[in-house]
Amino acid sequence: MAAGRELSSLGAVHSDDQIDQKLTPQPPATRSNDGASSEQPNDRPAAAEPARRGVRALPSRARRGGRALLGAIPVRVALATAVTCCLVAAGAAAVASRDTAEPPAPQVAEAATDRALAAQDEPASRSLDRSPSPTPASPSASPTAKASAKPPASPKPKKTKTTPARPKPVAGLTQAQMDNAKVIVDVGVKLKIPRQGLVIAVATAMQESTLLNYASGVLPESQNHPHQAIGWDHDSVGLFQQRPSSGWGSVRDLMRPAYAAQAFYAALLKVPGWQQMSVTMAAQAVQVSAFPYAYAQHEERARTIVAALTT
Known part of the structure; x- marks a missing residue:
């Protein structure tokens, strides 16, 4: 107490x-x-x-002072922690900056030079790291590709060979006879043979073969080629019944109507004055036939045929 x-x-x-209450002395x-x-x-x-x-x-x-001191301690700790973090970050940035600015070691520089030299030898589209090139986008997926892509060219129509119309037969000829007469006239026109020579050639073929391509029963070889009839007059073959043994040509050549007509015109041009001769005399000078006057009977029809084929 x-x-x-x-x-x-x-x-x-x-x-x-x-x-905040003030202390006051108390009386005893x-x-x-x-x-x-x-x-x-x-x-x-x-x-x-x-x-x-x-x-x-x-x-x-x-x-009161104790409580203030205790409240200030967490604040100071937080400030110290923030300052420490800032210092660490600044130090790391400085190190990174120094490493970036620092020149490469000799080995690194040499490797970079080698890569640059190797890149010059590679196609321009390839990168230095040789990474695979990206797969190009399909024209349907890329708008740029759509704009630059050319439309597919339409296929060109194939040229079909048109067979020339066969001449209409005249002067009582069959179609096969008219076709052979056309070959004789076409060859003469190509060789620039006068019209009289065309008439002589057609009249001669009408007398010798009736304008049919004959093979020879004596020459089995002639029957291996296209033919329209077979005759037995020695080795005479073709439209003009030319004989291979007389030097007119090979069996194979004489069985071709165009070659046979060309051989006839070549022989006709060698006859002196043939243009002033009658059809019979000019034909006989070339053919040397046993019936020299037989060609005259075909002259008028021959003129009709030539007129039909040259107009």
């Missing part, structure tokens, strides 16, 4: 004092007449509590 009064007299603070308590009392005054119930607990109460200013 005495200890409690002593603490009160020294200005101990109440546990329920406000933080007077003892009552009836001796010491085991109870404290009603206005100081908490003053003796710190004493009973064995803890000395701190001034309000000290308590």
